[in-house]
Amino acid sequence: MSPATLLAHQAACRACHKCVGDGIIPEANPTFSGQWGAPFMLVGQAPGPTERVSRRPFDGRAGKELDRWMLRAGFAGAEDFRSLTYIAALMRCFPGRNATGTGDLRPPASAIANCAHWLDAELRILKPKVVIPVGQMAINRFLGPGSLEDRVGNRFGERPVIVPLPHPSGTSRWLNDSANRDRLAAALALIAVLRLQYASPRKKISALPRATGSLRGHSAHLSQRPMDKEKEA
Ligand code: SF4
Numbered sequence: 001m002s003p004a005t006l007l008a009h010q011a012a013c014r015a016c017h018k019c020v021g022d023g024i025i026p027e028a029n030p031t032f033s034g035q036w037g038a039p040f041m042l043v044g045q046a047p048g049p050t051e052r053v054s055r056r057p058f059d060g061r062a063g064k065e066l067d068r069w070m071l072r073a074g075f076a077g078a079e080d081f082r083s084l085t086y087i088a089a090l091m092r093c094f095p096g097r098n099a100t101g102t103g104d105l106r107p108p109a110s111a112i113a114n115c116a117h118w119l120d121a122e123l124r125i126l127k128p129k130v131v132i133p134v135g136q137m138a139i140n141r142f143l144g145p146g147s148l149e150d151r152v153g154n155r156f157g158e159r160p161v162i163v164p165l166p167h168p169s170g171t172s173r174w175l176n177d178s179a180n181r182d183r184l185a186a187a188l189a190l191i192a193v194l195r196l197q198y199a200s201p202r203k204k205i206s207a208l209p210r211a212t213g214s215l216r217g218h219s220a221h222l223s224q225r226p227m228d229k230e231k232e233a
Helices: 003-014 049-054 061-072 078-083 109-126 136-143 178-197 201-206
Strands: 040-044 085-089 130-133
Touching: 003 109, 040 109, 040 136, 061 078, 061 178, 078 085, 085 109, 130 136, 130 178
Parallel strands: 040 085, 040 130
Antiparallel strands: none
16 A cells, blocks of 8 residues: 555545436535545545535535634644545535425445445555544444444444544534533544644654645544554553
């Protein structure tokens, strides 16, 4: 595996129209970002309408909240976090708005299945040290069914370490509970420790050509088998 492998993979992914051909979505806009050597991989659910236009993952309101969380985790800023993190999603094209226009559609299982091989390949190519699944769907993808309360604030596995986060969307009420805010703080503290542990790859990344030029997107993946929980560090 090499930077060229990742670039070829990204070019192929950007050209993907599988779900359009299957009649799942009207247009394809594969959205992801990241570069060779990134020690972190963040996996979300699907891009929203803002990302559909910008093609930059987590570019909307939820992204701003995610940026604030990463500041709390010790990153110098949003770009520092993004330079060290490959950002992907279970479905990397915008799934559309719901019938009432009050929110985005959940990614359909058929689209997630179509898209899975892109994520799988990125996990093989990049071998991230840390995977951060964001939101229940992404967490389930890596750890199997379970409650957010049991996942957020803990770390799982070793290669990679998995540190689940809730979705930073303002529509989520999960963080209204102070106990859950404490779980989030614990998760960010875990990421802070891992950032210190893996900060050195930054030099390696900056010395390599960026995997995307104008593209500001994301992606990555692991085995489909849920991983066993390990003791919190
Ligand atoms: S959601 Fe994934 S599989 Fe479907 S068209 Fe977009 S990139 Fe391709």
